[in-house]
Amino acid sequence: MRTVYLDNSATTRVDPRVASAMRPWLEELYGNPSSLHVPGRQARAAVDTARAQVAALLNAQPGEIVFTASGTEANNLALRGWLCPPGGEPGHVVTSAIEHPAVLETLARLERAGLSVTRVRPGADGIVSPERVREALRPDTRLVSIMTANNIIGTIQPVARCAEAAHSVGALFHTDAVQAAGKFPLDVRRDGIDLLSLSGHKFHAPQGVGALYLRAGITLEPIIHGGGQEGGLRSATENVPGVVGLGAACEIARTEMAGEASRLVALRDRLIEGVERRLPATYVIGDRWRRLPGHVCLGLRGFEGEAIKLLLELSERGIAVSSGSACSAHRAAAPSHVLLAMGFDPITARGSLRITLGRFNDEQDVDALLEALPAAVAGLTPLTTR
Numbered sequence: 001m002r003t004v005y006l007d008n009s010a011t012t013r014v015d016p017r018v019a020s021a022m023r024p025w026l027e028e029l030y031g032n033p034s035s036l037h038v039p040g041r042q043a044r045a046a047v048d049t050a051r052a053q054v055a056a057l058l059n060a061q062p063g064e065i066v067f068t069a070s071g072t073e074a075n076n077l078a079l080r081g082w083l084c085p086p087g088g089e090p091g092h093v094v095t096s097a098i099e100h101p102a103v104l105e106t107l108a109r110l111e112r113a114g115l116s117v118t119r120v121r122p123g124a125d126g127i128v129s130p131e132r133v134r135e136a137l138r139p140d141t142r143l144v145s146i147m148t149a150n151n152i153i154g155t156i157q158p159v160a161r162c163a164e165a166a167h168s169v170g171a172l173f174h175t176d177a178v179q180a181a182g183k184f185p186l187d188v189r190r191d192g193i194d195l196l197s198l199s200g201h202k203f204h205a206p207q208g209v210g211a212l213y214l215r216a217g218i219t220l221e222p223i224i225h226g227g228g229q230e231g232g233l234r235s236a237t238e239n240v241p242g243v244v245g246l247g248a249a250c251e252i253a254r255t256e257m258a259g260e261a262s263r264l265v266a267l268r269d270r271l272i273e274g275v276e277r278r279l280p281a282t283y284v285i286g287d288r289w290r291r292l293p294g295h296v297c298l299g300l301r302g303f304e305g306e307a308i309k310l311l312l313e314l315s316e317r318g319i320a321v322s323s324g325s326a327c328s329a330h331r332a333a334a335p336s337h338v339l340l341a342m343g344f345d346p347i348t349a350r351g352s353l354r355i356t357l358g359r360f361n362d363e364q365d366v367d368a369l370l371e372a373l374p375a376a377v378a379g380l381t382p383l384t385t386r
């Protein structure tokens, strides 16, 4: 049975053009970028090209990009690297209550070591208000960290205004752009972003490679120590095939972004309208318009708490979607911290279905979901009879 893959916020299929760019580095070329001989210099040149491609996606300079093994690591490097200087004062951080665990858990750890953390809640629309961020600032605030787009509900946050607020007290601004990079235009200069995390596997590069943008002039404390690669910030022999793949994915995303975003918005709207027509009990969670082009998060009135069962029913029918987030598979029964922060009650906060479209989806995929969904819902037990 062919799988209709509609879980592109969890991970994406590697673009064949990305795979082609990587292939020589898996099969024939294998120099260590730190070696001085010809194979080493070839590898260094490939890493440099990829660095320029990542920088171009963000309107940054190549020297401002640090390669990492994931978005999680990029977030850890930004937060720990800035907030844990040896012998420094812990200070205060403002973040949102709807960040990914890669930010929330890292800050919770630092909090136990003396850092003070304010977690701003979003509105019922899943948008974090820059005014609420501003109100949370203190004279000792060292960092504001607000994600560019949320991984569960897909809402896009007003990062430029949050960055402006951070700078008003001399704090840095970090954004977790793991869900946003490659999906819509990011510009670190225009938006005043000091630190930005991204991850290749969310936009058609392979898993296991990410990057941190670090504005020139900012000094971070490394979190991995060793041979001094990546300007001393991320010791370890570079993942050359992965980095080459990330560079190629950034180049494709940058050149095709405008057309691809409008194609995905049209597919997303076909999906939302189709679902609302077939199942009037459904509602879109999070702001209807300020959302990622291919991202839909649905609630189903009367079937709250049945999301896992629904996604398994759909999976039986060859359709892959997610409930809340892939990361929460480890805590499948727990209500989503994002929905709780938006004001949903704990039962409803367990009931969301996340459907995320990507480059390899088309109208047929959307229609396959629309066809399967009513039958899958018919197999659920309504809340009233439980």
Ligand code: PLP
Binding pocket: 009, 010, 069, 070, 071, 072, 073, 100, 102, 147, 149, 150, 151, 176, 178, 179, 199, 200, 210, 327
């Ligand atoms: N931040 C956000 C918003 C995410 O959605 C994810 C992954 O789902 C991550 C960070 C972690 O990225 P990675 O899987 O590359 O560690």
